[in-house]
Structure formats: C-alpha cells, structure tokens
Amino acid sequence: MGRWRCGPCGLSVSPEHQAAARAAESAARRSYGKLVALLASRTRDIAGAEDALAEAFATALADWPRGGVPANPEAWLLTVARRRLIDVTRRRVQEERTTAQLLLLSDEAVDPARYELPDVRLGLLFACAHPAIDAAVRAPLMLQAVLGFDAATIASAFLVAPATMGQRLVRAKRRIREAGIALHVPAIDELQGRLDAVLDAIYAAYAEGWLNADGTDERRRNLAEEALWLGRLVAALLPGEPEALGLLALMLYTGARRLARRRDAGQDYVPLAEQDPRCWDAAQIDEAEALLQQAGRAGRPGRFQLEAAVQSAHSVRRRGEALDWHAIEQLYAALAALTASPVVAVNHAVALAQTHGVDAALVEIDALLGDDRLAGYQPYWAARAELLARSARRAEAPAAYQRAIGLERDPAVRRFLQRRSEETSAPDWPGAERKA
Amino acid sequence: MEYLLMIHADPAGLQRLRDAERSTALSAYTAYTEALQQAGVLRGGNRLRTADMATTVRVRDGKTELLDGPYAETREQLGGYYLIDVPDLDAALAWAARCPGASHGAVEVRPVWSVCES
Incomplete structure (x- = not known):
C-alpha cells in the first residue's frame, strides 16, 4: 500500500x-x-x-x-x-x-480526567440548518462542520464547482460567527420548525449519496452512510421527536434496497417493482419497521413518517404479500396535502394508476405538465412515458421516454429507459391491450 | 450565461462497442440534445470528426506552419461540444452531468467570455 x-x-x-x-x-x-x-x-x-x-x-x-x-x-x-x-x-x-x-x-x-465530554453536536446541527443560512448550503455545511468532509468531496456530491462550494461554506461559517447564530438547541416552541430544517438537510445529503446506486463512487456511497449516521445521531439525541425517527426509518428502508437496484455487476438498473426481495437487507428493514412504530406512538404524523410508511408498504413483498396500492395511494395523497410537492404528485399518479386505472393517473400527470419544477425532473417524464405506453395515447410515449433519457445522468438508468422505450413501442408489446 | 461543454473521450471506446450498443450510445446523445432543446438552453453543438482529421495552423514570423493532427496529442480527444445558455454554473454543471459523454469520458465546462465584458 x-x-x-x-x-x-x-x-x-x-x-x-x-x-x-x-x-x-x-x-x-x-x-x-x-x-x-x-x-x-x-x-x-x-x-x-x-x-x-x-x-x-x-x-x-x-x-x-x-x-x-x-x-x-x-x-x-x-x-x-x-x-x-x-x-x-x-x-x-x-x-x-x-x-x-x-x-x-x-x-x-478541559478537565482531562473527565472521560465523557458533553455532546453539543446537536447545537452545531441546528446552527448549520438555521433559517438565516441559505437552504442550499445547510446540508454541505453539516457535512463539513459535523463530519469533517472537505469542500471538494461535498462539491462533487452536490454537483457544484469545488471553488464555489468552498466559498459558500466560508460565507456560511462567517455568517454564523458574525450574525451571532447560536450553537444551541432551540426552545421547545421553536424546535419543531427548526428540526424540520435539520432533517431536510440530512435527507438532502442522503439523497445525493443514494444516486450512486451501484456503490462504485466511493464519495457518494460514503455520503449516504454519513447521512445515515447523522440521522442516527439526531434520533438518539431527540428520541421523543417522531419525525427524527421517521427520517431514520426512511433512510434504512431505502438503504436496505441499495444492492437490489443493480443486476449483472452493476450494468443493469432494476426498478423497485422488479427487485428480488431476497436481495434486500432484512435486518435494516426490521430496524426501520420498529422505528416507524415507535414514531407512530407519538401520534404526530409528518412528511418523513409518511414517506417511511410508503416504503414499509413496499417492503411487504419480502413476506410474499401483494402490495396494498390503496394504502400507498392514500399515503401519497396525505403527503401531497402536507407538502404540495410536485414530486409527491408524480408518485401519487403512479399509485393512482394501480387503483383507478391509467386514464385517471394521466389526468393528474397532464395537470403537472406546466410545472417548471418538473421540466428537468427525469422521474416525471419516465412515469409519464410509462403511463402513456399503457394507455390509448401510446403514440405519445416515445417522446416522453426520449425526454427522460435526455435528463438522466446515470448510464444504467439511461439504458433501462432506452430499452423500455423500445419494448413498449413494439407492435406486439403485451401491455398495449387497451384501446380508445 | 453561456457555457461551452466540451466532450473529451477516447474515440476507440465507441469503436469497440458492438453495433447495438453503439446505436444505444448514440441515441442517448440524441435524447440529450432534445432535452437541451426542450429546456430552451441549447445554442449550438456538434460532433467532431476524430482528431486524426485535424490540421493545426500556426503563423510565426509571417510564415504559415501547417501540422497534420491535433494541437495536443492525447488519448482522450475533443469529440464534440454543446453551447448552452443557462442562469449559472450550477445549472451548467447539472447539464454536463447528464451528457452521455460524462459517463464514458469527461465533460469540460467553460464559461464563454461575452462581448460585453472587457
């Protein structure tokens, strides 16, 4: 070495x-x-x-x-x-x-005889996710201040030029010092709103790491692990906060499926519905289920608990049970009401196709067409293509697939979409049984 | 702001692919170009012939020197480019990451020096 x-x-x-x-x-x-x-x-x-x-x-x-x-x-x-x-x-x-x-x-x-140092990391996390700090730099700042990641690594993960990321981090730290942002956990009346920002930033770091499905990009894979570690830290320090537990559960559910997303030495992308549940990490799913139940006992649902519940609904396949699409559709409806997120709306439409048919789903998908936030969002175009291919408007599917392919940055997912586009436009494709 | 995305890749890579794989790879470029168009950010772009088709020109002391081949001999060659107009570097980097060339080679992102700047 x-x-x-x-x-x-x-x-x-x-x-x-x-x-x-x-x-x-x-x-x-x-x-x-x-x-x-x-x-x-x-x-x-x-x-x-x-x-x-x-x-x-x-x-x-x-x-x-x-x-x-x-x-x-x-x-x-x-x-x-x-x-x-x-x-x-x-x-x-x-x-x-x-x-x-x-x-x-x-x-x-410091008193060197004192073995346990007080843990004030939570205060640091809250300072990093303070409302006075630009939302886009909160997750990077946490990764640097709490975990010691260097600016170049963070820049690669968040797809920002390293020099720019360095400047943003310097500026954010100066802001904490000069604007007098305190490194402490906010009082109970303020805790809820501020905790959301902390959890959002941790999830943003996790999501960036999650994009590297085959685990070949060391830096990205580490990022997902480190975000999971931060999630564990917050859940351990604030065990009475159901959303902190919900986020940890959500990361564990998705993390459990990490390796199942690839086939043939990482060459082929495998969508969730086609994954072999035996490739999922059972221990991680068990831990997630326990956390989600513990969170539910607080009786305060929230975004992360709902998203974790969707994952839980998918995980029943490991027991050979069929998916309860009605439950999934309702969970997404609750999430949509809570977050008004167009990404959630896309997922809701996909679930709706299972419960109310492709045409009902396409009504929702069409309604989202003008949303600028989705114009560059690959999963919207992939979902649209998939639904179109199964509907009477099958002729419109290739254009939507083409858009999704052009927006994807993972070559394995790109190949999957290309193959899907070809399959679904073949005259004898079995999914094309519906006629107008 | 305008950015030039320069795709550097080993041209032998594409030649090594089987026919089906090559057409998949090339159609990914078509999809990418269309996505740039749909987003309204594409200003131009082309695939270039391989570097052995290049001729390099220099004028020194009034004498013109011509050289067969590219300016720099490297395994990875400039294989094509896109000129895009996006609000900032972050947006340019997001498009560069989606370029198929980023997964088989590298995409260099350079801001264009606009005429109104000195």
Missing part, C-alpha cells in the same frame, strides 16, 4: 505510521463534530475550530506513533486544539477586542 491520507487533516503519512494514523482517523470519525461543536460553542467560530482541530490531528499523527495513543483520545485532541485556539486568539488580542473571547476559552479549560 502506498501513502495514506488522513481524511480530516489531509496529511499524507508513511506506512509505519498508519496504525497511529488509523487511531487518529477513528477518533476523528467518532469525535470530529463533537470537538468542533465544543470548540465553537461559545465563540461561534466554526472555521477557527476546524483549523485548530486540524492542527490537533496533525500533532496526534506526529505524537501518537511515538508516545502511544492516549487513553482518552477525544480529551487529548480537545486539549491540544483548545490550546491552539487560545494561542491564535492571544495573537489577535492587540488588534481586536478579543480579550472577552480569550476569557471564554480559558474559562472552559
């Missing part, structure tokens, strides 16, 4: 230091967000905290191979980073009125 790069600090190390480096990496994975949150909790200076922590990791890489990994790596890293932060602040003392900040820092000098 060649040289190995430490994720959080970006340092390249030689093989003999790899064991200590791995210890640092594992401490980083477990503690990165916790330490950033602690370091920035009073000063709100996330960038400064990240810099100090990167230096602490660099020091660890130099010290741990010689002196051994400390008994409490977290406390060790926090002490070194905090000392570093105090140094930097002290140097600025003359030019700025930072004395107060210095006092804040020394005031919380």
